[in-house]
Amino acid sequence: MNIELLTLSEVDAVSGEKGDFTVRVRRHPRYIDPSKCIACGACAEKCPKKTDDPFNLGLGKRKAAYIKYGQTVPLKYAIDPDACLYMLKGRCRACEKFCPTGAILLDDKESFTDVHVGSVILAPGFSPYDPTGVDHLGYGRWPDVVTSLQFERLLSPSGPSLGHVSRISDNRDAKKVAWLQCVGSRNINRADNAYCSSVCCMYALKQALVAAEHVGQGGEFTIFYMDMRCHGKEFDRYMDRAREAGVRLVRARPHTIDPGPNNTGVIMTYAGEDGKAVREPFDLAVLSVGMETDPASRDLAGRLGISLNAHRFAETASFSPVQSNVPGILVTGAFLSPKDIPQAVTEASAAAAEAARDLSAARGTLAREKTYPPETDVSATDPRVGVFVCSCGINIAGVVDVQDVAEFARGLPGVVYVENNLFTCSTDTQALIAEKIAELNLNRVVVAACTPRTHEAVFADTLREGALNPCLVEMANIRNQCSWVHAAEPEKATKKAKDQVGMAVAKVLGNEPLDKIRVEVVPRALVVGGGLAGMTSALALAGQDHEVILVEKADRLGGNALLLERTWKDEPVAQAVAQLVSRVESHPKITVYKNARITSVDGSVGSFISTLEAGGETREITYGAAILAVGGKESRPDEYLYGEDPRVLTHLDFDQRLKEDPASIRRAESAVFIQCVGSRTPERNYCSRVCCTHTLKSSINLKQAKPDMNVFVLYRDIRTYGLRETLYQKARSLGVMFIRYDLEDKPRVEAGADSLVVTVKDHVLGLPLELAADLLVLAAAIEPADAHDLLHLYHASANEDGFFTEAHPKLRPVDMSADGLYIAGLIHYPKPVEETVTQALAAASRAGVLLSKSELSLSAATSRHNADICMSCLACFRMCPYNSPYINEEGRVAHNELKCTGCGICAGVCPAKAFSVRNIRDDQIVSMIDALTADLCQGPGFSGSQA
Amino acid sequence: MQAKAQETPTPAVEVPVAAPPDWEPLVLAMACHYCAFAAADLAGVMRLAYSPSVRIVRLPCTGRLDHYHVLRAFERGVDGVFVAG
Structure with a gap:
């Protein structure tokens, strides 16, 4: 109720300043009144006009009255004025005639609304690159050349082919599919997009894997690529899975796509690894198109005075990654650079953190809350159930x-x-239901209608209006799961609807009223780790006026950032870090403990208690939320003569040498960089994400200072994702030599008298090359900090590489699975400065949501533990994903309901039935089964036991 | 031993009979709120038809299910249980 959605709207102009903006919003007509539309679909069904469906990218049709797709929010229909017969020709109005709620507004007009706000967040997203007219790809000319977004629709179970992958030309099964990477990315000849779009390698792998699963035997899936850029968490393992599933990865760039016989299928011509030309037929060619900013977003940026960079993305600085050049206007998502979902979600939270900081003085002043009559006590009364059966217009009836x-x-x-x-x-x-509840003393309600997933909350609210506890309602799903799927069999559908109503009534009889569990929130955050991430989080929270305790195990703040020279955009790091340190240390809301560690943790979300050891003293601290930002470190290589020969350095060694003794570096006649030292190996099967960029920066630095120096980079895939790709282009133009090697045939390093000798097999010649190196820089893997003690204290989890696990890798990327705990920085995964700052802001945003409440109300639909019959067998303790069962002082299992989500796994596994989930107890499930089977279990022949 | 075994009366065994041509099995789907139940809703939005003899119970997680619920359903005459999550 505190979010107002303005759909079909565009920002026309923004005036005013930070803290006091007026945003003029242009509202396009919907031609349907959203307050009356019940999304029954009658308008679309009766609409006689079909038009190309933009959501399916021309692969399917929709009506002029439409919803964009099944899960549209808000789920309200609209009329497309460019297709509607009435608007084009002045006659039809079928939708108006058939709409059961009178929601059609064919004379709806464009309007303007002024919105007063303190902060503006721009998240206008991206447009996929349009390959139309790029002649050698044949897109738009050959029917079986599609873009990756079109292929996504083909793969989708709700897409135009219901997930069946077939050729566009003749609808035959597509068994052999090829992806062509970097279409409209990493390309300055045909596309003018020099950057890497960052997401296409992964989505091509995903599409190939899904297609392989779908097509099964006989499917052949090939990805043609330049570098496989699997630089995110678990991405390299995902590539391994795709390979194991038979996806073929070919390092080649097909130069021509020709049509197959009779214009069906395609024939690709490319140079194989051996340099010979190959012509290979495929059923479908998928162009992995990149991301661009949309012209409309660029216009918006122009109207608002937002600076764009040479690649037409919004420009921000690494230490303030979501702040635009206009104070108070924040920018986020693919409008800043191409990025995947976890990054975009994290950035969105970061923007929210900045807005919360800017608006903290006004926090809560506009928040609305609903009030209800006091609840009637129904505990002693006999059940009086009211059943409301919805016709949903004609949708159900x-x-x-x-x-x-x-x-x-x-x-x-x-x-x-x-x-x-x-x-x-x-x-x-x-309103009538609420009245009936009072009039007839109803104490249970069943609504037989659509789905509880969208409407249970609505009717729970109705019960509260009627002075009943909201847990006393059940829904029978007789629309989505009945009338809509059994339209051809009305009698059987009616029987099913009766059974579902019977089960819902049987269940609601057992429902008990539940109060929310209230937890007082300790208005203080704990931040563990005083590096870039921890300091950024602490300042963001303190800026929102929350108290922060910052715990650092070393004797100074700064962490790894103290070792970094410049960001990839060439911003100096030391100065920015020094500023952060002094702001943290002087902030009145932040208490810093150095040489400190957490040694015990008790409590849960909203109210944690810990023991803190600092400088030989022990104290108890309380806090409502914790951000774990304990960092990582550059690993020490155990190969390539590292530690044996002083000419062999890691990145950080090299940076330090360059700072302390630049002459020794400048004397070198040749330098060799080896990539993936300890990364992407069986022991550490992940990409350290930052090393390619670091190497390119260092190699550019060397070349610029001494153009005749020989600089070689030995790599497996260059992973300069996003706008970093420009560094790769620059390094090549400066003459840095790139030589690829395979994991099976790694370079060898020997110490010669005058120089090191690095031997590597050249991938073009197929012959070993010997490189003389005065300097050898190893791109050593980044490891997570050893934080087993902290993991254990918080019952948190890490992946097999030791990086802390988030609650959901895409949708909750900074939350840990236990409520009230958040992660930021290298302990989550290797990442560069601006991503660390973004993630730290995001974690602060998430923690700030919690801390801005004085009290939490947690769902009481949790599992109840009966200690009297519990045998402490530990089945629940081992299975619970939320660690709500614990072992108490007596060594027996006890249960913390504050951590419980009511999933009921404990109740399922408990052999003693010591757990029962409130309002979905065993006896309620049995009553439902019994209600369903009542007809089958009557008469003398029935010998089944009774519950 | 052999003689004694022969004396034991044969227990009553249900003899399978052919299903009548119009018979449809009654299937109870135990569906996780977050995935299978949501998928069943989406099937509705997409108007994908399936057998109307499926009844759906929504669970907070399929982990909530106990083998006892499955046995109860069979005991009471349900022909199939579909655990979906």
């Missing part, structure tokens, strides 16, 4: 005999009132 269902419901035990409504969810019907 057109298939299911709702009168018959209502009649059936009248005969069910406990039911005292039944009503059929045209639309049970309409505001006036809800």
Whole structure:
């Protein structure tokens, strides 16, 4: 209720300044009143006009009355004025005639709204590169050349082919599919997009894997690539899986796509690894198109005065990664640079953190909260169930005999009132239900309608309006899971609807009223780790006026950032870090403990208690949320003569040598860089993400200072993702030599008298090359800090590489699975400065949401533990994903309901039945089964036991 | 031993009979709120038809399921249990 959605709207202009903006919003007409639309789909069904469906990218049709796709938010139809017959030709109005709620507004007009806000966040996203007209690719000319986004629609179970992969030309099964990477990316000849789009390698792998699973035997899937850029968490393992599933990766760039016989399929011509030309037929060619900013977003940036860089993305600095050049206007997502979902979600939280900091003085002043009448106590009364059967216009009633269902419901035990409504969810019907509850003393309600996933909260609210506890409602899903899927069999659908209502009534009889569990929030955050991430998080939280305790194990703040010279964009790091340190140390809201560590943790979300050891003293601290930012480190290589020969350095060694003794570096006649030293190996099967960029920066530095120096980079894949790709281009133009090697045939290093000798097999010649090197720089892997003690204290988890695990890799990238804990920085995964700052801001944003409340109300639909019959067998303790069962002082299993989500795994595994989940207890599940089978279990022949 | 075994009365065994042509098995789907139940909703949005003899129970997680629930369903005459999550 505190988010207002303005859809079909565009920002026309922004005036004012930080803290006091007026945003003029242009609202395009929807031609359908969203307050009346119930998304029944009658308008689309009756609309006679078909048009190309932009969501399916021309692969399917939709009506002029439409929803963009099934999960659209808000789920409200709209009319496309460029297709509607009435708007184009002045006659039709079928939608108006058939809309059951009178929601059609064919004379709807464009309007303008002014919105007053303190902060503006721009997240306008990207457009896929359009390969139309790039002649050698044949897109738009040969039917079986599609873009990756079109292929995504083909793969989608809700797409135009229902997930079946077939050729566009003749609809035959597509068994042999090829992806062509870097279409419109890393290309300055045909596309003018010098950058890497960062996501295409992974989505091509995903599409190939999904297609391989779908097509099964006989499928052949090939990805043609330049470098496989799997630089994210678990991405290299994903590539391994794709390989194991038979996906073929070919390092080649097909120069021509020709049509197959009769214009079906395609023939690709490319140079194989041996340099020979290959012509290979495929059923479909998929162009892995890159990301660009949309012209409309660039116009918006122009109107708002937002600076764009040479690549037409919004420009920000590494230490303030979501702040635009206009104070108070924040920028986020693919509008800043191409990025994947985890990065975009993290950045969105970072922007929220900056807005929360800017608006902290006004926090809560506009927040709205609803009030309800006091709840009636129903504990001592007999069940009085009211059943409301929704017709949903004709959505349900057109298939299911709702009168018959209502009649059936009248005969069910406990039911005292039944009503059929045209639309049970309409505001006036809800008010009537609340009145009926009071009038008839109803103490349980069943709504037979659409799905509880969207509407249970609506009816729970209706119960509160009627002075009943919201847990006393159940829904029977007779639309989405009945009338909509059984339209051809109305009688059987009616029988199913009755059974679902019978089960819902049986269940609701057992529902008990539950109060929310209230937890007072300790208004303080703990940040563990005083590096770049920890300091950024602490300042962001303190800036929102929250108290922060910052714990650093070393004797100074700064962490790895103290060892870095410049960001990839050439911003000096030392100065920025020194500023951060002094701001943290002088901030009145931040208490810093150095030489300190956490030695015990108790409590849970909103109220943790820990022991803190600092400088020989022990104290107890309390806090509501914790951000774990304990960092990582550059590993020490055990190969390539590292540690044996002083000419062999890691990146950080090299940076330090360059700072302390630049002459020794400048004397070198030749330098060799070896990539992936300790990364992407069986022992550490991940990419350290930052080393390619670091190497390129260092090699450019060497070449610029001494152009005749021989600089070689020995690599496996160059992974300068996003705009960093420009460094790769620059290094090549300066004459840095790149030689690829394979993991099976790694370079060898020997110490010669005058120089090191590095032997590597040249991938073009197929012969060993001997390189004389005065300097050898190893791109050593980044490892997570050893944080086993912390993991153990917080019952948190790490992946097999030791990086802390997030609650959801894409959608909750900075939350840990236990509530109230957040992660930022290298302990999550290797990442560069600006991503660390972004993630630290995001973690602060998430923690700030929690700390801005004085009290948490947690769902009480949790699992109840009966200690009297518990045998402490530990089955629950081992299985619970949230660690809510624990071992108490007596060595027995006890249960912390504050951590419980009510998933019921404990109840499922407990052999003693010591756990039961409130309002989905065993006896309720059995009552549902029994209600369903009541007809089958009558008569003398039945010998089944009774519950 | 052999003689004694022969004396034991044969227990009553249900003899399988051919299903009538229009018979449809009653299937109880135990669906996780977050995935299978959501998928069943989406099937509705997409108007994908399937057998109307499936009944759906929503669970907070399929981990909530106990083998006892499955046995109960079979004991009471349900023909199939579909655990989806």
